[in-house]
Amino acid sequence: MHKRLQLDATLKALFGPTVHVYYQAPNNIELQYPACIYTFDGFNNQFADNTLYVQFERYSIKLIVATQVEPFVLSLMKNPKFTYVTSYPTGAAQFTYLFRTTI
Numbered sequence: 001m002h003k004r005l006q007l008d009a010t011l012k013a014l015f016g017p018t019v020h021v022y023y024q025a026p027n028n029i030e031l032q033y034p035a036c037i038y039t040f041d042g043f044n045n046q047f048a049d050n051t052l053y054v055q056f057e058r059y060s061i062k063l064i065v066a067t068q069v070e071p072f073v074l075s076l077m078k079n080p081k082f083t084y085v086t087s088y089p090t091g092a093a094q095f096t097y098l099f100r101t102t103i
Contacts, residue, residue, distance in 0.1 A: 003057050003103045004040070011036055011061070014079065015072045019063075033094070034065045034072075044102050061099040068095050 004023065011021050020032045024039045031037075044056040061082065065073060068087075076082050076099060085098040 004059075007038065007059060007101065007103055010081070011038065014075060019072055031064075034063070034070070037062045037064070041100070056102040058100065058102050061101060063097040063099065064090065065095055065097070073097055 008021065008023060015021065015036060019034045019036050021036045021038070022031065023037075025031060025035075025037050038059050038061045041058040041060045044058050045052055046054045046056075061076075063073060063076065076097075077084055081103075082099045082101050085100055087095060087097045090096045
């Protein structure tokens with residue numbers, strides 16, 4: 001299975017049907033909230049003897065929720081696969097959390 005599809009399945013299993021999961025959501029669609037938007041963010045390369053040893057795909061995950069403390073935000077923070085980066089208010093009663101993961 002492709003790594004992105006594995007990440008998609010992991011996010012959907014973690015959040016369940018309450019959070020809408022999008023991959024690189026285009027600007028012309030109307031998002032349904034709470035929303036999880038993840039995008040490809042590049043590669044993490046590890047070298048050995050000047051040769052590429054292993055390559056991981058890196059993704060940024062933006063979680064947009066109505067309140068600051070949501071159960072699925074806490075479950076994402078507790079998962080060792082995801083690294084918390086920052087959070088900030090994004091308007092009327094919405095908060096955005098930014099996470100990163102490497103798979």
